[in-house]
Amino acid sequence: MPTRNDARADRDFIAGLGKGLSVIECFDEENVSLGVSAVAARAKLSRAAARRCLLTLQRLGYAELDGGLYRLTPRVLRLGFAYIASNELPDLLQPHVDQLSGEIHESCSASILDGNEIVYIARAATKRIMTVALGIGARLPAHCTSMGRVLLAALDPAEAARRIAAAPRKAFTPHTVTRKEDLLQILQQVRQQGFCVIDQELEIGLVSIAVPIHNAAGKTVAALNIGTQSVRFAAADLPARFLARLKAAQKDLKPLINGPA
Amino acid sequence: MPTRNDARADRDFIAGLGKGLSVIECFDEENVSLGVSAVAARAKLSRAAARRCLLTLQRLGYAELDGGLYRLTPRVLRLGFAYIASNELPDLLQPHVDQLSGEIHESCSASILDGNEIVYIARAATKRIMTVALGIGARLPAHCTSMGRVLLAALDPAEAARRIAAAPRKAFTPHTVTRKEDLLQILQQVRQQGFCVIDQELEIGLVSIAVPIHNAAGKTVAALNIGTQSVRFAAADLPARFLARLKAAQKDLKPLINGPA
DNA sequence: CCGGATTGTGCGATAATCGCACATTCTTAG
DNA sequence: CTAAGAATGTGCGATTATCGCACAATCCGG
Numbered sequence: 001m002p003t004r005n006d007a008r009a010d011r012d013f014i015a016g017l018g019k020g021l022s023v024i025e026c027f028d029e030e031n032v033s034l035g036v037s038a039v040a041a042r043a044k045l046s047r048a049a050a051r052r053c054l055l056t057l058q059r060l061g062y063a064e065l066d067g068g069l070y071r072l073t074p075r076v077l078r079l080g081f082a083y084i085a086s087n088e089l090p091d092l093l094q095p096h097v098d099q100l101s102g103e104i105h106e107s108c109s110a111s112i113l114d115g116n117e118i119v120y121i122a123r124a125a126t127k128r129i130m131t132v133a134l135g136i137g138a139r140l141p142a143h144c145t146s147m148g149r150v151l152l153a154a155l156d157p158a159e160a161a162r163r164i165a166a167a168p169r170k171a172f173t174p175h176t177v178t179r180k181e182d183l184l185q186i187l188q189q190v191r192q193q194g195f196c197v198i199d200q201e202l203e204i205g206l207v208s209i210a211v212p213i214h215n216a217a218g219k220t221v222a223a224l225n226i227g228t229q230s231v232r233f234a235a236a237d238l239p240a241r242f243l244a245r246l247k248a249a250q251k252d253l254k255p256l257i258n259g260p261a
Numbered sequence: 262m263p264t265r266n267d268a269r270a271d272r273d274f275i276a277g278l279g280k281g282l283s284v285i286e287c288f289d290e291e292n293v294s295l296g297v298s299a300v301a302a303r304a305k306l307s308r309a310a311a312r313r314c315l316l317t318l319q320r321l322g323y324a325e326l327d328g329g330l331y332r333l334t335p336r337v338l339r340l341g342f343a344y345i346a347s348n349e350l351p352d353l354l355q356p357h358v359d360q361l362s363g364e365i366h367e368s369c370s371a372s373i374l375d376g377n378e379i380v381y382i383a384r385a386a387t388k389r390i391m392t393v394a395l396g397i398g399a400r401l402p403a404h405c406t407s408m409g410r411v412l413l414a415a416l417d418p419a420e421a422a423r424r425i426a427a428a429p430r431k432a433f434t435p436h437t438v439t440r441k442e443d444l445l446q447i448l449q450q451v452r453q454q455g456f457c458v459i460d461q462e463l464e465i466g467l468v469s470i471a472v473p474i475h476n477a478a479g480k481t482v483a484a485l486n487i488g489t490q491s492v493r494f495a496a497a498d499l500p501a502r503f504l505a506r507l508k509a510a511q512k513d514l515k516p517l518i519n520g521p522a
Numbered sequence: 523c524c525g526g527a528t529t530g531t532g533c534g535a536t537a538a539t540c541g542c543a544c545a546t547t548c549t550t551a552g
Numbered sequence: 553c554t555a556a557g558a559a560t561g562t563g564c565g566a567t568t569a570t571c572g573c574a575c576a577a578t579c580c581g582g
Contacts, residue, residue: 014317015569016277016539021321024340027347037559048541051561056275060282068548068560072344074375074382079285080341081398083333086288090396098386114335115322121335122396124385125359135351135383136397137342276538277570298528309572312530329529329579529578538570547560552553 016053019045023053024062024076033069080137084121089222090136092256093122093213096249097224101126104245106228109134110213112221113151116167118142121222143169143183144176146198146210147223153190154212154220160187176201195243199235206230209238211246215257224249277314280306284314285323285337294330341398345382350483351397353517354383354474357510358485362387365506367489370395371474373482374412377428379403382483404430404444405437407459407471408484414451415473415481421448437462456504460496467491470499472507476518485510 022043026034034042040050054070057063061075084090093110101108101124110122117139134140142148143164152160161184169178177183190196195211210225226242233241283304287295295303301311315331318324322336345351354371362369362385371383378400395401403409404425413421422445430439438444451457456472471486487503494502 011569012313012316013320013569014277014281014313016275017281017314017317018321020275020278020281021323021340024343027343029346029349032347032349035559036561046541047560049539052273052275052539053278055273056278059274060279062282072347074344074373074380076344077341077375077380077382077398078400079282080338080344081400082285082288083335083337083341084396084398085290086293086333088290088293094396095386102387112335114338119335119338121338125356126363135345135355137338137345139339139342272538274538296528297530307572308529310570313570523582525580525582527578527580529576531576532574534571534573536569536571538568540565540567540569542565543563545560545562547558549556549558551556 019043019049020053020056023050023057024072024079027072033066033071035069039070084136087121089257090121092253093222093224094124096253097122098124100124100224100226100245100249104226104242106226106242108224108226109147110222110224111140111147111151112223113142113148113155114139116142116163118145118148118151118223140202141167141170143167143178144172144198144201145225146196146208146227147225149183149187149190149196149198150210150212150223150225151220153187153196157184157187160184172202173200173204175199175204195239195246197235197238200230207233207235207238209242209246211243211250213250213257214254216255221257280304280310281314281317284311284318285333285340288333294327294332296330300331345397348382350518351382353514354483354485355385357514358383359385361385361485361487361506361510365487365503367487367503369485369487370408371483371485372401372408372412373484374403374409374416375400377403377424379406379409379412379484401463402428402431404428404439405433405459405462407457407469407488408486410444410448410451410457410459411471411473411484411486412481414448414457418445418448421445433463434461434465436460436465456500456507458496458499461491468494468496468499470503470507472504472511474511474518475515477516479515482518 023039026039026042036047036051036054039054040047043050054063058065062073063070064073097108097110105126107125109120111118111120120134120136120138123136142152164180164183171178195209197209199207206227207230208225208227210223212220213222213224215221224246284300287300287303297308297312297315300315301308304311315324319326323334324331325334358369358371366387368386370381372379372381381395381397381399384397403413425441425444432439456470458470460468467488468491469486469488471484473481474483474485476482485507
């Protein structure tokens, strides 16, 4: 730990950039338009700083002012899109997700891991099966989702344990597994069998199955899943019903994915 | 023009934030990983400033360093998602887009206008019909797309003329209309008939039809389109084939969309 | 083994950011 | 209708964080 480097890092840290980004992240579904004070409170900035950020974002076209309330503009999509476009994964996966969903008439998604959360990078839904809508960029806790467990299982076990320990591990339903030891054991099992089935741990009535997606070098870079309703398929029946198709997609994709991603 | 206000705006402009955002936007499909110098050149910053931004982004988890080259992390999706989540439109539109696409077995998308470009906010594809992949957040010039013309037609005519004049108006195919006067006349027609058909102006073999989506107050806030291949449907047949469905969706959505968006 | 290019570092000067305190406007309640 | 409360916009001096140059270290290609 080079204390010299840390000092350097502190010197070279642009405070204004960090503040501005937190300001952008202040906005969400429940906070479509925010005033200066609200932003300051949410981003933990002084009102003056929040105001400066907002003014700057407005001047750059990332936010607009409407009667004292600020709101984000479509331009911020450029930022997220900078990632989507710079990463081949979403483009590669989306067609497969579309096709898979079309063939089996069930919802199908792909996601990657970011900390303790999975992030949707491709998605195709037959109809809305969950109460929450999950578009590209949506986040869900990793510990209680089929894709999340597949992705955690692909990590170094110590790292996986660390992330699980750090996660809130909220119980969304009575079925949600939240004990750290249980989760680690499940991860072990997922690692061995090469897929993961979730039985109503995120939402009652929702079951899903996921497999890892590997790049050409064999590293897990994403997860692919099929989600459906428990009234249509019992969780125990998912492997027999869908695993072959998921494995086929997994195999098709592997040679197409180059980078270390 | 309050010259006093401008001075104030200049004072309150956080340079670091603007620089950081341009740095993020440096990354795209052809530039997945960039070095400090490359970023500096692209964002038109001094190397020192670019380096500081990169370091800051890395510390905040928006970028990662891999052997001298920086790359964006999935975390930047949070930024774009701040917009998606804060705007009801994508969530409202996506299910309709999915359903429409499922029913008619053609690709279906929704987009909004940002300057001279349309931005995809919802999408469902049967198979990949275009050479380019268009995910959420993808941008296309407004002047030569069906949704773009519908959205431009909804603007104040003077404003539409201004944006068209400002746009590059590249001719993607021999069919692309690029003359300003012709485009304005087409807009007039679109405004009257309430929809727009494009015949291979963006890509040879690609035809599409779009209608505006209105909010409850009657203001156009998005566009909805169906795209297919000219070998399957002639452009002239699109209205008879698809307009009724699009209009139905338009009508269904209108009462659901509240805000001034 | 040696250019050429790129990255990392140190440092002083400058100017940009900060946040307080006040004036102003808008909203809410009585 | 008026007054209290809250939130926004403004001015300004001090501080400190940002800037970019110039040099050292490193990587890459010939």
